[in-house]
Amino acid sequence: MVMIDSARRRWRLAAGLIVLLGAVLVLSIRLGSVPIHWSELLALLGGQKTAHALVFMQIRLPRVVLSLVTGVNLALAGLLLQTVLKNPLADPGIMGISAGAAFGATVVMLLFPAAAAVIPLAAFGGGMAAFLLILAFSWRQQLAPIVLILAGVAVNTVISGGQSVLTTLFSDRLQGVVLWLNGDLSGKTWGQIGLVFAYSVPAYLLIVLLLGKLNVLSLNDTAAASLGVPVRFYRLVIAAAGVYLAAVTVAQVGLISFVGLIVPHIARLLVGGNHRVLVPFTILVGALVVSCGDTIARTIVAPVELPVGTIMAILGGPFFLFLLLRQKGGSRA
Amino acid sequence: MxxxxxxxxxxxxxxxxxxxxxxxxxxxxxxxxxxxxxxxxxxxxxxxxxxxxxxxxxxxxxxxxxxxxxxxxxxxxxxxxxIALVQQAHTAAPLLTVQEIVRLGRTPFRRLWQAWTPQDERAVQDALQVTGLADLAGRSYTALSGGQQQRVWLALALAQExxxxxxxxxxxxxxxxxxxxxxxxxxxxxxxxxxxxxxxxxxxxxxxxxxxxxxxxxxxxxxxxxxxxxxxxxxLVQAVFGVRAETIQTPQQHAALVFY
CATH class of the missing domain: 3.40.50.300 (P-loop containing nucleotide triphosphate hydrolases)
Known part of the structure; x- marks a missing residue:
């Protein structure tokens, strides 16, 4: 199993990931339709005004920062949902949160195109509304993980059906919708990025506060309850934090699949299931995966930009399968 | 009494x-x-x-x-x-090491982000010793045999003191x-x-x-x-379980039942 069991090896792995992330970020800033050469990049980092200072400050850097925040948020959302719902397939996508956000955004884009400014708000509202629906259906069953998951799948199906009706009826206005549905990190201002980050901070703080409880919640419900932990309360709070992080992020960047589902698994395969270690590694891998995916998406067939979610699914799926195969073979990192 | x-x-x-x-x-x-x-x-x-x-x-x-x-x-x-409870079986196998699971036994005594105390450590080490798991403390739970896994849950319960x-x-x-x-x-x-x-x-x-x-x-x-x-x-065995039985004495002078 790819399990790094000693603290020293974990630190080495973390250092390796940080170096890799740094390299990807530098590449991401340098590459694009207007390349920034090493000398110019060093000058820019030194605070000098160069020919591409505007591209650096207003286009590349915001995009890189947004890719980091997006990766962190979606990966954490998936990890939290998978932990408290005890299901490896739980993520904002399968739970209907992404579908709710997409539906909210699509309603505005197709029915109220003049109100484009409220798209993030509508997406956030749609995601949270989907979660509230799931809670309503699961409440009487004491928020049992399997009921939450099934309610999520059902809500997902219904909302996706509504989405299909909308896109069929307004098929002539779909260009913006398709772009949003595939995830788009381009053209975001520092203000928008600051908004995502500011809204994310309360969820980050909550995760830090509840870090010690996450391991207990990975046990079965009876075992956790016998340790004096109010399982339903923590399940609700932590799932809400995950959904909130996903909704805040999807509201700004659209739908980006794969990250919430696969990144926590990659992190688990690397360092095991202790959340005190797993959470930091999920953050690192999430940031790395999205920044890497976005760099590839906008450079591989430049000047055309591919949807970042598509790139990550194409590259991340096989990588995950590779890790799984290594696990079966019993090899160690 | x-x-x-x-x-x-x-x-x-x-x-x-x-x-x-x-x-x-x-x-x-x-x-x-x-x-x-x-x-x-x-x-x-x-x-x-x-x-x-x-x-x-x-x-x-x-x-x-x-x-x-x-x-x-x-x-x-x-x-x-x-009061501690050891269940028959745990459907969800956590991806934790033996020691990480046993440490969860200290949950009732710890507030959010409270530092790990010497008393916590003593209780965990004692539980590992008593259950014969001290040498397996760093092993992944999923790599253990069924018997060893059951001892992990007993150790967790004992860590609750x-x-x-x-x-x-x-x-x-x-x-x-x-x-x-x-x-x-x-x-x-x-x-x-x-x-x-x-x-x-x-x-x-x-x-x-x-x-x-x-x-x-x-x-x-x-x-x-x-x-x-x-x-x-x-x-009683016949009435409750519907099984015929006879009582015998073991060489250690225990009563034992033979079923047929």
């Missing part, structure tokens, strides 16, 4: 929507420092009784008392500081070697530390060998209670 550390008096429990009582007027007492076994056919209410006694389920009627206080007056954390430990069919998936090792460990703890043990067992000969008293349940009611050798007679 041995004082009962835990009592359940006139307990009634019914699952929502069910017509039958899962427990009907069940009264039990667990003497301090003794091993009390619960036996009975499948569906007789043994696990339901254990959940009521640990406080994870609330009886419809009746009172569970720990020491002198009703358990219902205690918070979940307070209960977990005195409980006065009472309940075990729900802890020997079900173990081979005979691990079954006896587990019961011997419990017996040692009971004798050396005064641990009070409540255990559901299917093997009546293990009850005869290890338990101090036994409650026999059938259809949610206690049909017999007392010292195992007095309770587990062939007539």
């Amino acid at each position: 041995t004082v009962a550390l835990m009592r359940g008096d006139h307990l009634h429990f019914r699952f929502s929507g069910a017509a039958q009582w899962a427990l009907a007027d069940v009264s039990v007492a667990l003497p301090q420092g003794q091993m009390t076994a619960f036996v009975g056919p499948n569906g007789s209410g043994k696990s339901t009784l254990l959940h009521c006694l640990t406080g994870t389920w609330t009886p419809v009627q009746g009172v569970v008392t720990y020491a002198t206080a009703p358990l219902s007056e205690w918070s979940a954390t307070q209960r977990a500081q005195h 409980p006065a009472v430990i309940f075990l729900d069919e802890p020997t079900t998936f173990l081979d005979i070697h691990y079954q006896l090792a587990l019961l011997q460990t419990l017996q040692q703890l009971q004798r050396s530390r005064g641990l009070t043990v409540g255990i559901i067992l299917h093997d009546l000969n293990q009850v005869l060998q290890f338990a101090d008293q036994v409650y026999c349940l059938q259809a949610g009611r206690v049909v017999a209670a007392g010292p195992p050798a007095a309770v587990l007679q062939p007539a």
